[in-house]
Amino acid sequence: xxxxxxxxxxxxxxxxxxxxxxxxxxxxxxxxxxxxxxxxxxxxxxxxxxxxxxxxxxxxxxxxxxxxxxxxxxxxxxxxxxxxxxxxxxxxxxxxxxxxxxxxxxxxxxxxxxxxxxxxxxxxxxxxxxxxxxxxxxxxxxxxxxxxxxxxxxxxxxxxxxxxxxxxxxxxxxxxxxxxxxxxxxxxxxxxxxxxxxxxxxxxxxxxxxxxxxxxxxxxxxxxxxxxxxxxxxxxxxxxxxxxxxxxxxxxxxxxxxxxxxxxxxx
Amino acid sequence: xxxxxxxxxxxxxxxxxxxxxxxxxxxxxxxxxxxxxxxxxxxxxxxxxxxxxxxxxxxxxxxxxxxxxxxxxxxxxxxxxxxxxxxxxxxxxxxxxxxxxxxxxxxxxxxxxxxxxxxxxxxxxxxxxxxxxxxxxxxxxxxxxxxxxxxxxxxxxxxxxxxxxxxxxxxxxxxxxxxxxxxxxxxxxxxxxxxxxxxxxxxxxxxxxxxxxxxxxxxxxxxxxxxxxxxxxxxxxxxxxxxxxxxxxx
Numbered sequence: 365x366x367x368x369x370x371x372x373x374x375x376x377x378x379x380x381x382x383x384x385x386x387x388x389x390x391x392x393x394x395x396x397x398x399x400x401x402x403x404x405x406x407x408x409x410x411x412x413x414x415x416x417x418x419x420x421x422x423x424x425x426x427x428x429x430x431x432x433x434x435x436x437x438x439x440x441x442x443x444x445x446x447x448x449x450x451x452x453x454x455x456x457x458x459x460x461x462x463x464x465x466x467x468x469x470x471x472x473x474x475x476x477x478x479x480x481x482x483x484x485x486x487x488x489x490x491x492x493x494x495x496x497x498x499x500x501x502x503x504x505x506x507x508x509x510x511x512x513x514x515x516x517x518x519x520x521x522x523x524x525x526x527x528x529x530x531x532x533x534x535x536x537x538x539x540x541x542x543x544x545x546x547x548x549x550x551x552x553x554x555x556x557x558x559x560x561x562x563x564x565x566x567x568x569x570x571x572x573x574x575x576x577x578x579x580x581x582x583x584x585x586x587x588x589x590x591x592x593x594x595x596x597x598x599x600x601x602x603x604x605x606x607x608x609x610x611x612x613x614x615x616x617x618x619x620x621x622x623x624x625x626x627x628x629x630x631x
Numbered sequence: 632x633x634x635x636x637x638x639x640x641x642x643x644x645x646x647x648x649x650x651x652x653x654x655x656x657x658x659x660x661x662x663x664x665x666x667x668x669x670x671x672x673x674x675x676x677x678x679x680x681x682x683x684x685x686x687x688x689x690x691x692x693x694x695x696x697x698x699x700x701x702x703x704x705x706x707x708x709x710x711x712x713x714x715x716x717x718x719x720x721x722x723x724x725x726x727x728x729x730x731x732x733x734x735x736x737x738x739x740x741x742x743x744x745x746x747x748x749x750x751x752x753x754x755x756x757x758x759x760x761x762x763x764x765x766x767x768x769x770x771x772x773x774x775x776x777x778x779x780x781x782x783x784x785x786x787x788x789x790x791x792x793x794x795x796x797x798x799x800x801x802x803x804x805x806x807x808x809x810x811x812x813x814x815x816x817x818x819x820x821x822x823x824x825x826x827x828x829x830x831x832x833x834x835x836x837x838x839x840x841x842x843x844x845x846x847x848x849x850x851x852x853x854x855x856x857x858x859x860x861x862x863x864x865x866x867x868x869x870x871x872x873x874x875x876x877x878x879x880x881x
């Protein structure tokens with residue numbers, strides 16, 4: 365893998381952001397609104413809760429983590445959509461750029477754009493609502509790492525869907541995080557769910573993170589075995605998503621879909 | 632010296648539809664080959680196969696002696712293209728586009744190469760203009776600048792002068808012609824402008840219904856086949872494809 369083509373993909377997204385700063389607004393606005401909304405909900409819950417339980421780290425922390433995961437996914441798919449919207453796929457895939465270089469470029473772009481949103485979330489949640497990240501300790505890094513990998517997996521999966529089913533399928537891609545959130549035990553323990561939902565939940569790495577996070581806050585103890593299981597699951601799913609993307613790409617080359625994505629007429 | 636392009640037994644099937652049917656051809660270094668034919672003849676299908684975005688059902692493609700199916704990145708690093716349906720992203724400036732594609736093609740001394748191409752295509756005053764704001768002619772020049780970034784051994788041009796006024800088209804044709812004599816770049820050129828084809832191409836391949844019907848010198852072909860002009864020959868071939876063709880050319 366060459367670094368310069370990867371840098372090219374990242375540079376293109378930087379040029380887009382620089383040329384149209386309006387693009388930064390959605391990455392900042394929605395996470396900001398989420399934190400404000402859930403911040404005030406947790407304040408209200410704390411005020412009416414008689415047993416002294418602090419909802420800030422459990423609920424607001426969960427919102428922050430889940431938004432981070434969703435932003436990573438959107439960073440990957442949005443960067444891919446930029447190439448679809450500007451009808452640039454033919455230019456890209458007719459160049460020596462490899463699929464791996466392209467996907468790595470999308471992921472690096474996503475990390476950079478998501479960092480902006482993460483920074484806003486961190487500032488709002490700590491300064492306005494007093495969320496203490498020190499309460500998570502070192503496991504915080506493991507939590508974020510698993511969610512980061514799962515966000516990339518969703519992004520690669522979303523991009524594969526776009527390539528396979530066409531630009532209109534973006535309306536199936538955007539709601540992916542919302543679709544998975546009831547199963548991922550973001551706001552409640554997995555045991556709350558009916559059995560069949562728990563089975564699905566156990567296939568989703570974020571459920572291990574959120575279970576671990578709640579366990580940590582309640583008992584000051586993390587079940588590392590369970591977290592490791594989530595981490596391995598997330599890596600396995602990332603590999604599967606990459607294989608799927610490669611297969612979808614090869615099919616698009618075989619059937620002519622990739623050429624037709626840009627070319628108006630196929631002779 | 633390896634041929635700039637060798638297509639051997641190319642075939643593309645979509646279900647029951649045969650888009651390209653056993654086409655073979657070569658483009659030598661420094662040669663401009665015109666790929667002609669009516670709409671739906673299979674020209675763009677062939678170009679897409681050479682660009683690596685469409686896999687042939689059968690047949691092989693070698694670019695500069697490198698097998699495209701085996702060594703995609705190496706083969707594509709020796710080629711480039713400009714087509715009316717693949718304009719540069721309109722939300723980047725000319726310079727940004729050239730830098731972006733320059734990195735994708737892993738061009739060394741990229742700043743100097745960009746400056747050189749911007750000068751070559753008289754784009755200095757448009758350097759920081761977004762490509763979406765350019766006129767058709769300016770977009771064509773920007774696309775050609777991108778197509779030459781990697782000093783390709785093989786250049787694919789799909790109707791490169793379609794949106795240019797006669798004067799601009801003449802300048803572009805001269806610049807492209809100079810390329811072949813300068814660095815021995817082989818060019819596969821599609822066009823519906825028969826005057827242009829006669830002026831520019833060393834050899835033409837006439838395609839219809841996925842097959843190559845005729846090939847030869849565009850200046851002598853009409854006479855050899857009882858037509859007054861290349862355009863007249865084109866029309867007669869498009870309406871009544873020859874029988875008993877071999878599908879071989881080059």
